[in-house]
Amino acid sequence: MNDILKPYPVVISIPVAWGEMDAFQHVNNVIYFKYFESVRIAYFERLDMMNLMEKTGIGPILASTQCRYKIPLTYPDTVSIGTRVSDMKDDRFVMDYIVYSPKLRTVAAEGEGLIVAYDYRKGSKAHLPEELKQRIKTLEGIAE
Numbered sequence: 630m631n632d633i634l635k636p637y638p639v640v641i642s643i644p645v646a647w648g649e650m651d652a653f654q655h656v657n658n659v660i661y662f663k664y665f666e667s668v669r670i671a672y673f674e675r676l677d678m679m680n681l682m683e684k685t686g687i688g689p690i691l692a693s694t695q696c697r698y699k700i701p702l703t704y705p706d707t708v709s710i711g712t713r714v715s716d717m718k719d720d721r722f723v724m725d726y727i728v729y730s731p732k733l734r735t736v737a738a739e740g741e742g743l744i745v746a747y748d749y750r751k752g753s754k755a756h757l758p759e760e761l762k763q764r765i766k767t768l769e770g771i772a773e
Contacts (some may be wrong), residue, residue, distance in 0.1 A: 631669040655703050662696065668690070691744060693742070707732075724741060725739070
C-alpha cells in the first residue's frame, strides 16, 4: 500500500467506470462524494455500527461534507479511497477522506465529512455512545 494511505485505517479500491466521466472527459465531481460515502460505510462496517445502532438507537448522520479536487481522474483507473477520524467530540466526529490514483501516482482529491450522532428513535441529536468512541479509538490506534 502507498505511504500516502498509511495514516488511513480503512482503505478501499474502486474501479473508475466509463459512465462516471462527464462531457469534460473526466470523472464528474459528484462521483467523489460517492467514493467518500463508500469508504465511510466501510469504516462504519469495521466499527460494527449497525449492531450498535440496533442496541442504542443512536447512529451516524452526515451533517456536512466537502471536497478539494486536486487532479482530474479518467477511465481507466482504480482509485484507492482512505478515511480516518481526525477529531471527535461528545456528539460528533470528523472523517478525513483521500482519493489516490495509482495510475497517476498522486492524490486526486481530499475531503472531509462531519458526522453527528443521531437518535433515530427520538428523532434528535444525541451523544456518541461510549462504546462507539472506544471502537473508533481502537480502529484509529489511539491509546488511552
